[in-house]
Amino acid sequence: MTFHLKGERFTEKIETARQRAAALQQRVTESPQQQPQLLAGSLEELKTALEELHVAEEELRQQNEELLGARGALESERQRYLDLFEFAPDGYLVTDAAGTIREANRAAAELLGILPTYLVGKPLIIFVPEEARRAFRSQLTQVPKLGLVQEWEVRLKSRQGKLFNAALTVASVPDKQGKGSSLRWMLRDITARKQAEEKIRYYHLQNLRLQEEVRLKSQFLALMSHELRTPMNAILGFTQLLMRQAQHQLGQNQIHMLERIFNSGKHLLKLIEDILDFSKLEAGKLELNLEEFDLVELVTQTVEELQSLAQQKHLEVHIHVSLDNPCVVNDSNRVRQVLVNLLSNAIKFTDSGSITVDACEPTPDQIAIAVKDTGIGIEESEIQQIFQEFRQLSQSLTRTHGGTGLGLAITDRLVRMMDGKIQVESQPGEGSTFRLELPREVTSSSNTAVIV
Incomplete structure (x- = not known):
């Protein structure tokens, strides 16, 4: 009742x-x-x-x-x-339909830079910069018709003249006749959010710009490497021809000069090919040519090809093979390239002792190849960085041994492209062991992956 x-x-x-x-x-x-x-x-x-x-x-x-x-x-x-x-953290206002303030909380007064008692009776539009007032009036007239406007972003200016970005949510409260007689406002300072969005936008544009620069660099490297490789092959060919034809016509000094031209040309061609391969890998345009081949035969031939370099430094090269099934499916040229890079580095950084190549099969579906040397070794702090492009152990070693610093970067990317992995164990002064593990049969989907 x-x-x-x-x-x-x-x-x-x-x-x-x-x-x-x-x-x-x-x-x-x-x-x-x-x-x-x-x-x-x-x-x-x-x-x-x-x-x-x-x-x-x-x-x-x-x-x-x-x-x-x-x-x-x-x-x-x-x-x-x-x-x-x-005491709400956001600013709250109550105005009439024309936007004249009737009530205001502390947060709203602090945002607008005026005491709540002096805020009552003032039109909200006086806190809008003059150049934005026409648009503000136009939107304000639509609020009673819409009933609710959310996240209306407006630039406001406090009594002290400080500009800030505000998000307004406005609700129309109807009277007994159903007409909008008052408005409820929520004000939130979103200046920090807008600044963060602007930074994200800036970094996104910078990222796009860097990606475009990387793409252009890769195209440039690929083009220049191709253009340089063609004349270099001609130089090497003519040098070999001169060495064969003029062996009895030239003195020992001239023949020695031709040999130096030929060896320097081969070294330069290797650098050009490294740059070309790296640019293709970086652009995701290098593909594997999959075929079945004998891994033992490939390892043996590769070691024999580099045997002369080891003999020049009086190094012994040993091969240990333990494979029940030597047949694998992969790109034989790229596997050879990986072995050449690892063996060349082992010979380059070993002054005495020996180099050992081990091939085994940890599982029937996997093969492993390890290249072990007795060279200068690698500091633990540098092991994680040696697979980075253009990264070498030190400037003194670069001057002594030469190179672009791309060999191991290319090796790492090729191994990952083959769905494999490469690991390093090393101690300074005690040599290094590079161990790579590859699937016995590389699938066709692997050679289309972009390696980053």
């Missing part, structure tokens, strides 16, 4: 008691000879009326208590709303 109905019921009981008292008085007046009988009946009716009034009084007292409790809860809820409104 509502408070209104309880009040009406109490009024009705009072009216009933009044009517009974009036009826009693009238009967006594009309029949004086029956006063004793009427008095007894009237007293009974009066007693009943008083009991009903007592019950009504209790109900009214209970109603008053409930009303006081409801008022307390309502006041508590109102205070909670005021606290939420006042």
Whole structure:
């Protein structure tokens, strides 16, 4: 039962008691000879009326208590709303339909740089820079029609003249006739977010620019390497021809000069081919030509080809093969290239001792090749960096041994392209062991992967 109905019921009981008292008085007046009988009946009716009034009084007292409790809860809820409104981290405003501020919390006042008491009564548009006010008015007129506008980004200016980016959420609150009579605003400073988005946009553009530069560099390297390799092959060919034809016509000094031209030309051609291969790998355009071949035969031939370089430094080269099945499916030229790079480095950085090539099969579906030397070794801090392009151990070694620093980078990428992996174990002064593991049969999907 509502408070209104309880009040009406109490009024009705009072009216009933009044009517009974009036009826009693009238009967006594009309029949004086029956006063004793009427008095007894009237007293009974009066007693009943008083009991009903007592019950009504209790109900009214209970109603008053409930009303006081409801008022307390309502006041508590109102205070909670005021606290939420006042101490919210975001700015909150209440304006009329034209944007004149009626209420403002602390956060809104701090954003706009003015005390809340002075903020009330001011139009919100005065905190919008002049050049943006026309667009602000146009959007403001649409809010009552739309009902809700979320994340409306606006540049605002505080009373002190500080500009900041704000995200506004505006809701129209209709009156009893269904028309928008007031607006509820939430203001949030998004300057930091906008700055972060601008940085992300800048870094994204920089990344695209760097990618384009890398692409152009790769194209340039591929083009120049190709253009350089053609005349270099001609130089080597003519040098070999001169060495064969003029062996009895030239003196020992001239022949020695031709040999130096030929060896320098081969070294330069190797550098050009490294650059060409690296540019293809970097651009993802190098593909494997898969075929079945005998791995033992390939390892033996490769070692024999480089035997002369080892003999010049009085190094011994040993081959240990432990393969039940020597047949593999891979690109024989690229496997040879990997072995040449590892053996060349082993010979280059070993001044005395020996080099050992081990080939085995850890599992029936996998092969492993290890190239071990007794050379200068590698510092532990540099092991993780030796597979990076243009990376060499030190400037002194670069001057002593030469090279571009691409050999191991190309080796690492080729091995990964073959779905394999390469590992290094080394101690300074105790030599190095490069161990590569490859699948016995490389799938066709591997040679299309872009290695990065």
